[in-house]
Amino acid sequence: MATEKFIMVSLEDEKAKKIANVISNDTSRKILEFLSDNEAAENDIAEKLDLPASTVHYNIQHLLEQDLIEVKDFYWSEKGNKVNIYTVAKKLIVIAPKSMKIKTKLKNILPVALLALAASGAIHLYTKLSTKPLAFGGGMEKMVATQEAIAPRMLEVAQKAVETAAPNYALWFLTGSFFAIATYVFITSIRKEKK
Structure with missing residues (x-):
């Protein structure tokens, strides 16, 4: 079973032609429409749609091959045969021109980049909120108490120095x-060029 939520093919891709052939077939469309409301085995589909079992089997194989339907479950028949129960694969079909490769890569990388940006923002906020003025031991407090006139300025300078020095x-x-x-991105583009 496929886990992707969409099927993306290029107009020049052979898979686009196969998907178009399957979808243009009246019987395949009837089966897809039936499976969009029901989960059923081949024999149930043949019976409900009043189609020959061999025709249903042929179309089911092509629909499976193009990931338009999937096996949801199975049961064992009285004769001991495994009987698959089919359902529609809830996927979007995206047919794009070949030049969309860069946009596709960016679309795949964009969520990761946004996550990195959000995590960086969270780290920045945490660092700002958790940074306390560093006291240089108890001596700093005693010095502030004895030299009240210059203490506020020294504390401010010390805080700024700590903030700028912290990575x-x-x-x-x-x-x-x-x-x-x-x-x-660099490594995947090199690998694709080698293929």
């Missing part, structure tokens, strides 16, 4: 994520 984890995470995505 920006969110930026590093985002940079690493985009580097990993770019590496993935």
Whole structure:
């Protein structure tokens, strides 16, 4: 059983021709329409649609081959044969021109990039909210108590120094994520060129 929610084919792809042939067949369309409301075995489909069993079997095989239907379950007949129960594969069929390869790659990578961006934002917020002014031990507090006149300014300078000195984890995470995505795109494009 396929787990993808769509079938994407190019106009130049042989699979597009096969899908078009299956969908243009009246019997296949009747079977698809019947299975959209019911789950049934081949013999039930033949009986309900008043079609020969061999015709139903032939069309079922082509529908399965193109992932338009799938085996939902099975049972054992009285003769001990495995009988499949079919249902419509709930998939979108997308037929695109061949030049859509880059858009397809981007469509596959976009959710990962958005997730990386969201995670980076969450890390940034967490870092900002959890960063407390670093006290340099108990001595800093004593110094502030004794030198009240310059203490607010020193504390402000110390906080700024700590904030600027601390690494920006969110930026590093985002940079690493985009580097990993770019590496993935580069490697997959090289592999496809070799094929």
